[in-house]
Amino acid sequence: MPTAGVKERKKRHGAASNVLKSGTLKKIFVLDTSVILYDHRSIMEFDEHDIAIPIQVLEELDNFKKGNDHINFEAREFIRFLDQKLKGDYLNDWLPLNGRSKGRLKVIMTPGRMRLNAEEIFDSRKFDHKILNAALALQDEMPGKKVVLVSKDVALRLKAKSLHLHAEDFETGKIKDLSKLYTGRREIQKVRSTLIDKIFENGEIEAEKLKIPDLIDNEFLILKNGKKSVLAWYQGSSGKVIRIERHQVYGVKARNAEQAFAIHAILNPEVNLVSIQGVAGTGKTLLALAAALEQRRNFHQIYVTRPIVPLSNKDIGYLPGDIKSKINPYMEPLWDNLKYIKSQFKENDKAARAIEQMIESEKIQITPLTYIRGRSMSNVIFIVDEAQNLTPHEIKTIITRAGENTKIIFTGDIRQIDTPYLDSHSNGLTTMIEKLKGKHLFAHITLEKGERSELANLANELL
Numbered sequence: 001m002p003t004a005g006v007k008e009r010k011k012r013h014g015a016a017s018n019v020l021k022s023g024t025l026k027k028i029f030v031l032d033t034s035v036i037l038y039d040h041r042s043i044m045e046f047d048e049h050d051i052a053i054p055i056q057v058l059e060e061l062d063n064f065k066k067g068n069d070h071i072n073f074e075a076r077e078f079i080r081f082l083d084q085k086l087k088g089d090y091l092n093d094w095l096p097l098n099g100r101s102k103g104r105l106k107v108i109m110t111p112g113r114m115r116l117n118a119e120e121i122f123d124s125r126k127f128d129h130k131i132l133n134a135a136l137a138l139q140d141e142m143p144g145k146k147v148v149l150v151s152k153d154v155a156l157r158l159k160a161k162s163l164h165l166h167a168e169d170f171e172t173g174k175i176k177d178l179s180k181l182y183t184g185r186r187e188i189q190k191v192r193s194t195l196i197d198k199i200f201e202n203g204e205i206e207a208e209k210l211k212i213p214d215l216i217d218n219e220f221l222i223l224k225n226g227k228k229s230v231l232a233w234y235q236g237s238s239g240k241v242i243r244i245e246r247h248q249v250y251g252v253k254a255r256n257a258e259q260a261f262a263i264h265a266i267l268n269p270e271v272n273l274v275s276i277q278g279v280a281g282t283g284k285t286l287l288a289l290a291a292a293l294e295q296r297r298n299f300h301q302i303y304v305t306r307p308i309v310p311l312s313n314k315d316i317g318y319l320p321g322d323i324k325s326k327i328n329p330y331m332e333p334l335w336d337n338l339k340y341i342k343s344q345f346k347e348n349d350k351a352a353r354a355i356e357q358m359i360e361s362e363k364i365q366i367t368p369l370t371y372i373r374g375r376s377m378s379n380v381i382f383i384v385d386e387a388q389n390l391t392p393h394e395i396k397t398i399i400t401r402a403g404e405n406t407k408i409i410f411t412g413d414i415r416q417i418d419t420p421y422l423d424s425h426s427n428g429l430t431t432m433i434e435k436l437k438g439k440h441l442f443a444h445i446t447l448e449k450g451e452r453s454e455l456a457n458l459a460n461e462l463l
Contacts, residue, residue: 025146026103028052030135032151033060033127034421035170037071039393040078043097043105045172050094050103050145054134055110056127058082068370070394111137116163128156135165152421173392174426175434178414182437184444185220185261188212193225200230204242207234218271218443220244220261231257233264236440250351251344252290258447259283265443266291266409273399275387275410275433278447284411285385286337292381292409293341293355293364299381299405302364304334306385307394334366334385369398378403387429388412389419395428 027049035042036057043051064075082091089095091107111133118132132149139147148166151157160167175181191210199205207215210223217236222229231244246253246260247267254260258278265274266288276284292302338355345352358364369384384390384398387410395410402408410432414424424430436442 034152040074054131056130108134183446187222191223216438249290249294261445271443275444281450282447300379390428392428392431
C-alpha cells in the first residue's frame with residue numbers, strides 16, 4: 001500500500017500534469033463530425049491537449065464511409081486511423097496520441113444525468129444534441145479542465161454557447177485577414193514616362209529600374225503616368241517586367257486589364273497552375289474555357305468540371321436517369337459558357353464546328369469532379385469551376401494528379417460558398433492563393449469588374 005506521502009506526491013503530480021509549460025491548463029477538445037469530414041488529420045492539430053470523440057460521431061462517420069465524394073474519403077481515413085491507434089486497447093479509456101508531443105484520445109459514451117441536457121432543451125432526435133450532451137457531461141465530470149466543442153457547424157457552435165459551453169471553429173490553415181489576400185496585380189502610379197516608353201519600344205525592362213518594392217513572381221502590373229499606361233507582368237526567372245498585349249482567345253476579347261491578365265496567365269507556357277477569383281459576372285469561367293480552346297492543339301484533352309455539392313449524404317447516384325441526366329443540372333453553367341463562345345462565330349464557321357467535333361470526340365469533356373479523382377492527368381488542360389466549394393485537401397489532391405504537360409485552372413468566388421462547413425477563410429481556393437503566391441509555376445488574378453451586363457453589375461454593387 002502506498003504511504004500518505006506517496007499518495008500526496010502522486011496527487012500533486014497529477015495536478016501538475018494538467019498544466020502546460022506555458023502555464024496554461026490543458027484543455028479537452030470535443031470534436032464534431034464536421035471537423036473530421038473537413039480533414040481526417042485534424043485530430044493531430046491540438047498539440048498537448050486532449051481530444052474527445054462522442055460515440056455519435058463514430059456513428060455518423062459510419063454513415064458517411066460509403067461513396068466517392070471527398071467527405072466519404074475523409075470518413076474512411078479517420079476510421080482507419082482509429083483502428084490503427086487501438087492496437088488492442090479500448091477507446092473509452094484515455095489513450096496517448098503520440099508519445100509526449102500530443103495529448104490523449106478518448107471516445108465519450110452516452111452520458112448519464114447532467115445539469116443541462118441539450119436533448120431536453122432542443123430536440124432529442126438530432127445527433128448534434130447528443131454530441132452537445134457528450135461535451136456537457138465531460139464538462140461536469142472534469143470541472144478543473146476547460147472543455148471546448150470544436151465544430152465547423154456555426155449553428156451547433158451557437159447552441160453550445162447558449163448552454164455555457166465553450167465552442168470554436170477548427171482554425172488550422174484558416175486565412176485570417178481576407179483584406180490582405182493576394183490579388184495577383186498591382187497598379188503603380190507616377191512611373192517615369194521614359195520607362196513606360198521603353199517598355200512599349202522593347203517589350204520589356206529590367207525590374208530593378210522600376211524600383212517597385214517586393215515584386216512577386218508572375219505578378220501583374222498596371223504602370224501609369226497620367227494618361228499614359230502599360231500592362232505588364234513580372235517574370236521572376238529573368239528579373240524583367242514584360243509588356244502584356246490584349247489577346248483575343250477563341251472569339252472572346254479581354255474587356256479590361258484584369259481579364260487581359262487572366263488570359264495571359266492561362267496562355268503562358270511557363271505557368272502550369274492558374275487561379276482566377278472574382279464575383280459573378282466577371283468572366284472567370286468564360287475566359288478559362290476560351291483560353292483553353294485557344295490552346296487545344298497543345299493538349300490531348302480539355303477537362304471542365306465543378307464540385308457537385310451533395311444533398312445530405314446522397315451523391316448524384318441517387319438522382320433519377322442515366323449519368324448524363326444526373327449531372328446536366330449541375331453542369332449547365334459550363335455548357336452556357338461553351339454556347340456563348342460558339343455564338344461568337346457563324347454556325348458553319350470552322351471554329352464553331354471544331355467545338356462540336358471536340359465534344360463528339362471527347363477532346364473536351366464536361367464531367368463532375370467525382371469522376372476525375374484518382375486519375376493521372378497528362379497532356380490535358382483541367383478547368384475546375386466553383387473551386388471555393390473545395391477543401392484545401394481536395395485542392396491538393398487535384399493538383400497532385402497532374403502529370404507532364406498539364407495545366408490546371410481553378411476559378412471561383414471565395415465569398416459564395418455553397419457547402420455548410422466551409423467559409424471564405426477556410427476553403428481550398430483561398431488557401432491555395434495565399435500559400436502558392438510567388439511560386440514560379442503559379443499565377444493568380446482577382447477579377448473585380450463585372451462584364452456580364454449593366455443589370456448584373458447593379459445587383460452586385462447594391463443588393
